[in-house]
Structure formats: C-alpha cells, structure tokens
Amino acid sequence: MSHDIACRLHAAHDLRIEPLADPQPQPGAALVRVLRGGICGSDLHYYHDGGFGPVRVRQPIVLGHEAAGVVESAPEGSGLVAGQLVALSPSRPCGDCDYCRAGQERHCLNMRFSGSAMRLPHEDGFFRNRLYHPLDQCLPLPDGADAQAAAGAEPLAVCLHALGMAPDLSGQRVLITGAGPIGAICTALARLRGAAQIVVTDVQDFTLGIARRMGADRAVNVAEDADALADLAQGKGQIDLVLECSANPHAIAQAITLARPQATMVQIGVGGTLPLPLNLIVAKELRLVGTHRFDREFAQAVAMIGAGQIDLSPMVTQVLPAAQAQRAFDLAGDRAQAVKVQLDFGA
Numbered sequence: 001m002s003h004d005i006a007c008r009l010h011a012a013h014d015l016r017i018e019p020l021a022d023p024q025p026q027p028g029a030a031l032v033r034v035l036r037g038g039i040c041g042s043d044l045h046y047y048h049d050g051g052f053g054p055v056r057v058r059q060p061i062v063l064g065h066e067a068a069g070v071v072e073s074a075p076e077g078s079g080l081v082a083g084q085l086v087a088l089s090p091s092r093p094c095g096d097c098d099y100c101r102a103g104q105e106r107h108c109l110n111m112r113f114s115g116s117a118m119r120l121p122h123e124d125g126f127f128r129n130r131l132y133h134p135l136d137q138c139l140p141l142p143d144g145a146d147a148q149a150a151a152g153a154e155p156l157a158v159c160l161h162a163l164g165m166a167p168d169l170s171g172q173r174v175l176i177t178g179a180g181p182i183g184a185i186c187t188a189l190a191r192l193r194g195a196a197q198i199v200v201t202d203v204q205d206f207t208l209g210i211a212r213r214m215g216a217d218r219a220v221n222v223a224e225d226a227d228a229l230a231d232l233a234q235g236k237g238q239i240d241l242v243l244e245c246s247a248n249p250h251a252i253a254q255a256i257t258l259a260r261p262q263a264t265m266v267q268i269g270v271g272g273t274l275p276l277p278l279n280l281i282v283a284k285e286l287r288l289v290g291t292h293r294f295d296r297e298f299a300q301a302v303a304m305i306g307a308g309q310i311d312l313s314p315m316v317t318q319v320l321p322a323a324q325a326q327r328a329f330d331l332a333g334d335r336a337q338a339v340k341v342q343l344d345f346g347a
Contacts, residue, residue, distance in 0.1 A: 003019075004019070004128070004129035005017050005128065005129060005322060006020045006124075006127065007062065007063060007322060008061065008062050009057060009060065009063050010057075010060045011050050011057065012047070013047065015063075015325055015329060017325060020129055020130065023130050023131050025132060026134075029133055030071050030075075030080050030086075030135055031071070031072040031130065031131075031132055032070065032071055032072065032130065032132075032133050032138060033070050033072050033130050033345075034067050034068075034088075034126055034127075034128065034129055035068055035345055036069075036148055036150070037066060037126050037342065037345060038066035038151045038152065038155065038181075038316075038341070038342050038343075039340070040066055041180065041181075041182075042065075043063045043064060043065075043115065043329070043332075046063060047329045048333065051117065053270075055118050057117045057122070059120070059121065061115070061117055061125070062115065062125050062127055062128050064115045064126035064128075064343075065090035065113065065115040065116070065125050065126060066151055066152070066153075066154040067127075067154075068085060068087045068088065068141075068147045068151040068153070069085075069086060069147070069345075070084065071084045071086055072130070074138075075135070079140075080135060080140060084140050084141075085140065085141045085150055086139055086141065087298075087305070088114070088138060089138075089139060089153075090113055090126070090137075090154060091105070091106070091111070091114075091137070091293065092112040092113065092114075093112075094108050094109070094111070094112075103295070104295070106292055106293040106295050107292070114126055115127070129322075141302060141305065142306045142307075147346070148316055148319070149305050149313065150302070151342060152185075152301075152312040152315075152316075152340075153298060153305055155181050156301035156304065156305065156310065156312065157293075157298040157300070158182060158185075158268070158293060158294055159182060159185040159268075161291055161292075161294040162291040163186070163189055163193070164291075165266050166264050166289075167264060169194060169241065170196075171196045172195050172196060172240040173195070173196055173199070173239050173240045174198050174240065174242075174243065175199045175200075175201070175241070175243070175258060176198065176199070176216070176243045177200075177202075177248070177254070177255050177269075178201070178244070178245035178251065178269055179200050179208050179210065179211040180207060180245065180246075181315055181339055181340045183243070184314070184315040184339055186243045186268070187200055187211050187214040187216050188214045188311070188312065189310070191214070192215075192309070192310060197217050198217050198218075199216070199218045199219075199229070199232065199239070200219045201221075201222045201229070201251060202219075202221065203222060204336055206335065206336050206338075206339075207335050208220070208221060210315055210339050213314040214314055214315065222250075233258055236261055237259045237263065239258045239260060239263055240263055241264050242258075242259055242265040244265060244269055245269045246269045247267075249271075252274070252276065253277055256276075256277055256281060259284060259286055262286070262287070263287070265286055265288050266290075267288065267289065267290050315339045315340045316340045316342055317340060318331055318341045319342045320341065320343060321343070322344060328341050328343055
C-alpha cells in the first residue's frame, strides 16, 4: 500500500492532505518522484482567496508549480535515466497556436500550466509524491545538485525573463521594490550582472535581511522611514532600472519618483487596476514594461543552478514535511518570518 499523498485545495483555506492514487502512465512522459516543492505567491492566492484574479477554484486542485524530483522511470531513448534529479517545468504550451509558432510560447492561447485553475478541468500541480510529466519539461541537473536548489528553477526563470526586458545592468543603479522570493532572486541576479548599486525596499525587516544576504547594498524599510530614499530623488531621480516586485501602488509611485529620465521599469508584481502618476511617466520618458513567466529561461535557470552560478539558499527560509502543507502555507504568507517555504515530499 503506497503512502503517497497530494496537497489538494477544495476551497479557500480548505487544503487537504489526501491519499494519492497511482499515477496513470502517459505517452512521452517520465514518472517522477517529487522531492521538493516551493510555495509561490499564486499558490497563496488560491489558498487564501480561493482564486487568483478572475480565476476561481471550481473543483479540487493539486497546487504547486515549483518542484524538483527524481526520475523513477522514463521511456527508452528519452535521455532521462532512473535516479536522475530533474527540475519540473510547469509550462506546457500547445506548440500550434499563433504565439507558439512565433516563438512566444508563454503567451500560448491553449496553455496548460501546472497547478492552475484557469481551465476546466483544472491542471493539477506538483504538490504530490509522484506524477507523470512530459519528457521535454523534465530538465536534468548534474550529479551532486540538490533538490532544494533545483526547485528554485521556476522563480529563477521568471526573474531571468524579467531581466531580459531590461537594458544591461552593469554599472547601473537598480531599485528592487518588494523583497519576497522574486525580489530576492532579482537581487542576486542584479549582483551577478554587475549592478553598481542595488537598493531594495519592503515593509518587513525580516525579508530585507534576506535581501542583504542575496546582495543588496541598501535594504530600506519604507514603512518605518518614508524619507530614507530622499537622496535618490535628487536631480529628477537617480535610479537607472526599477524591478517592481510588489504590485503595491505606493511602491510603484515611489519608484517612479526615484527613476531618472529614460529609466526602465520592469513590472513583475501582478496586481489589478491602480492609479499611476502619468505626468511623471511622460515627463521622464520612462520605459514601463510588463513581463510574464518565461520560455527558454527555464533551461537557463536549470543550467545556472546546476553549474552553481547562483545561490538561492538564503531565500529558502523554511522547509516543512509535505504532510504539514497547511502549516507551511500559513507560514509562507507571513513575511515577518518567511520568504520561500518549501515542502519536503521525501520526508
């Protein structure tokens, strides 16, 4: 009798640990035993609100789209072998629509995304012990890589895609608003890419402490000191690049104030409709650009993690057994003590 489990959300705050039926084999897929899964902001939206923006949970769904595991079996000639550590890409574009044909798979009209309630039936995610996953979405890591690091590939891919929207960072003064997991990874990448100064803002001292460990030069609690960045507002603004990871209207407005003329602002945080100081965007000729998920960056992220080029470990603040998923979700939403919480499915 298998003791495999799934973390299945039935409604807001109704997250159940349920027995997992044996996964059914699928063509062109590997059987993977999940080791680690990371809880993302969108998972938290589903958990707390029963949905994410206009998307609602209409039937029970296994959450999770950040995970790594070990191949249990794979078809002959697939290039995957039993015992190999793989990062699981949650993104399954159709390959056939106009956007896929144009090489913009992230905008696929028929996208299937693990742990997403966008479509009916919902697309079950990675928070379960075992699943079949398409071969080309199982990206192997070299021997010696660990599952905790590999499970960071998805958020790293999001940040790599976001930085692909920005000019070269070397020698630039960068402002990162919001010090959650995405802000933390953006900080590490900005450091890696030679930013001259990295300023991170948040309203929690705990997350700002993690941002310092990820490479921030200045980590400022804007709730405690509203004028702490006044020096960066001088001369029409001193910031060359903004990576906006909070979707908070106050953070966005402050960032626009601190941005120099012709600066770029990459909007990574997702929110709804909000007022913007258009006068400043126009007067400063700011470049405001959105960024959505990733395409080839997932493979780049796995390669970076596999080669040890980036250390995401400071942001993994807690690891809990998967059987304690409810506690892990409650903790993950508390920025006073958590940045990235991972579930351990090997425990």
